[in-house]
Amino acid sequence: MPKGASGSNAAPVIIKRKKVVAGGGHHGGAWKVAYADFVTAMMAFFMLMWLLNATTEKQRKGLADYFAPTISISRVSGGGSGTMQGESVFAQDALPQNGTGATSFMPESRISRDDVSQDAGQDAEMDATLADIERVFLERVVESANGNALMAHLATRVTDEGLVLTLSDLPDAPLFTGLAEPTATVETLLTLMGELAGLADNDLAIAAHVRRVPIVVAKDPVWDETEGRVRVAREILISSGLSTRRVQRVVAHADSKADVTAPTHARNNRLEIIFLR
Template sequence: MSDDSQRPIVVKRIKKGGHGHHGGAWKIAYADFMTAMMAFFLLMWLLGSVSKGNLKGIADYFSNPLKIARRGGEGAGDADSLIKGGGKDLTQQVGQMKKGAVQEDEQAKDRRRLSELKKKFEALMEDKAKTNSKLAQFKKQLKLDMVAEGLRIQIVDDQNRPMFKSGSSELEPYAKDILDEIGKLLNDVPNDLSLSGHTDAQQFASGQRGYSNWELSSDRANASRRELLSGGGLSIGKILRVNGFADQVPLDTANIYAPVNRRISIVVLNNEAAAEIRRQAGIDQEANAIPASEVASRVAGNKVASGPN
């Protein structure tokens, strides 16, 4: 039997080793990944919210930055794009505005101003009619309505109270009174005016040869214009157009000989209608249109320079 005390004692030591010290390198890699993903989703959101025109502007900037830098700068791009400025033309140096919103806002202001003018005019006529018997009798011959061009004020004839002497462009005294009141009121609004004269279908048989309802309607419109300027104090630059329509646009289509067809129509033009008239006349409103105040001053200056005619 062996002596157990003589056996060698073997001690097994288990070394618990790790995988080595990695530090925080994985955190940096993860942060880079998250940053890249955030930038990607931000880019997708921007691309989805920008219009095609603005995307083209941005693409042009990156494809040829030197050209945009030379000709763009402040004002290059659209108002809602990443490039500071506004408008469709990226070459413009001055910031542009979105035209659609501006035009809608101006049109709304224009309609509101004309509606207020209509109410003010009706109230004024009611007040004047209380103290002036002639205007009270004439009140029924005034017709106000909103048309496509703006606020239309029509002064129509009555069988017993015509505006003009028969077959003439000479205004009756009470017609002058009403035109004077209209002129004072219209001078307070910035809108341009259009005047037109109308007759009934009765053919003009007297007077000089070749004189017809066309000439008569035009002369009556011009006589009304002169009274608005002289008696009503209307600014000369406010009247944009004067027409004579003869009997071609009757108010009473069922009876083309009715007295109401003989009338003077004054239209307080909205901005869109005034711009269209200028466009038809070949005037660039934005570049060449002369403000009404400047027109009046030029005319006054010419009168002083040339003396009385």
């Protein structure tokens, strides 16, 4: 066909344009939710570890009781006398009494009476034991060579702590000379006590006191005196047969506890040997 003719056999050119999308596209947000749950769980875990370390066993028990599934009549409930210092309506003081001083739920008074009765029996038995020790000791002192002179230094009493045997100075007859040199009087009395201790199982405590120095001195000797005298008393008791394991306490009181009104009186120089309950 001649050039310029209206018809042509050439194939048309088709141009395709591909649209390019920047980025990787939308993948969803499920991972964010999972990460948030993980962080929350870790925070709760570390808070639990901190609470376990920062609370006592009693507080943890209270927390456990608080969150435990209980019914309203449970004795241990969230509002009970526990961690938050609250008072439960089921407490002993709040429940109605059944005429015996206790309640049907918690008969504490019955248990208390049994405990008191048992303790009273044990106290009575110990009082009898201490009375026997006191009687035997006084008999041995009286029967000794200078019984009357020794008795003038001696005083006995039974207290809540035990049997207290007190050895005191007399104005003209001291128990120690110098700082802590024992006289024959205190050696005899302590030897009798050491022998007496073999007849009982009670442990012993030893205490020393001295009177206040009547004049002002550069160095107050009262502490050195009581320390030396209580040590000497312990050595004499042990040499008389007392086991070292039975000496539970050795105390030097200096002049802090006067036995008589006048702090400089000779009777404030004293030893106390206690047969403990």
